[in-house]
Amino acid sequence: MSIRDWAAIRRALINGDSYNSEVVAHFGDVNGDSERNAVKNLCLVQSNDSILIAQQRIRFFREEVQKTHLKPTIIGQPKADFDADVKYHPQIFVRLWQDSTAVPVGKFPKSAQFSFRLLDETSETITKDKLNTYARKMYAAFFETQFTFNKGKYIGWYTVPEEGLHLQLYCIDETECERVAKAIVSKLEKVWNEAAFKISKPHRSNLISSEDTITILGRSKQRPQWRPNCTVRATECWACIWAEDEEIPLVSKVNGTYRPIIRSSM
Template identity: 65%
Template sequence: MSIRDWAAIRRALINGDSYNSEVSAHFADTTDPKRNAVKDICLVQSNDSILIAQQRIRFFREEIQKTHLKPTIIGQPKIDFDADVKYHPQVSIEFRQTLTSIPRGKYPKDARISWRLMNETSESLTFAKMNDVAALVYQQFFSNRFSFKKGKVIGWYLSPSDGLALQIYCLDAAEAERVAKYVVQAIGKTWNNSIFKTTNPMYSSYYSYPHNYQNKQYLKFD
């Protein structure tokens, strides 16, 4: 690769809606000096060599996002797996951050929990069945308002046969398990503890200091 080619790639990584933008968005919700220092390590700089830039990207992907820990292996060809799951009707619930937990000058965060109706297709789903699903959602999530605290810890619950591919960002592992277990049981499925996993990105502990609770800096969703 020529020096000119690398310079063009480096500019693309730094500018616009590219790698550095993704890094900045990941660390946008913090003013902690230690996390800001980690952010600076991840950002590609204008004088970085190819090797240094590769190390920064690898550090962000593996140590911060923990991408190498995310499950990617399934028991059949991926193209068949996707066809079996993704084309079933999907139920999605949108959450918005509680107003009292939004720091001054910040916008409310949002979150989503979804699952697929594996016993239905676009042809078999009727208005009557949709009304039944709507009634279940209202009963389980709205009649007694369901809420959770969002953070950097990710709870994973992958059960394709149940239409579940939960990826839940919560304050800690216990909260992630509580939310995942509630969703599984709320839609009439059986909880399998061996399926549930958590990913705890580096420095996520800065989101759970006691003063965060006192200042309501955690994200509570209703």
């Protein structure tokens, strides 16, 4: 690679919506936290970095900070295989994530999501212009002021099939289940139907102590926590369209998301 080529790549990593902005978004506001600020600076590509130094910074961020090599195993099915079996109306998802600063050491951030179907659309009728419109609506509803709720073991169910709604919301208590369900219905410009709402109240405890350990393959580790309590915030929104190979990002606060229609700052 020529020096000129490397200089162009380095500028792309440093400027705009690229690697350095992803690092800044990950660390958030580090004012007053000298150690966290120092780690952030280790990850940022600098204007005089060589290729080797830049690669080491990126690898440090991915492997030691984000720990991308330790992502949880997902048990699922490729979209193409699912689409071959089932035909469906377009669906819009909102995913919420726990703040990285609130994640206990050695744990993965928790997530939540809800979705609704566009019953007046099909894969053949949906258009890019309509997706742009939905992206703007979802941004205004859930991202301009970041939608947040307290996740837990209770389940709030809100099911109105004729409106494409089947919400299954895991919340910290019954009050939060109802608040979140009503907020989503309102933001989607639907009329609340009291008869469509119910709550599942499990008796099982979702708390776990540091002494609650198990032994797996000769190693002691903490037992997996069932439906832990945590705060989650709206971070991503995408559309899932039958027979379209990839999900289509509508709104994202994650800099690593590839070309969302609307990219929102953290």
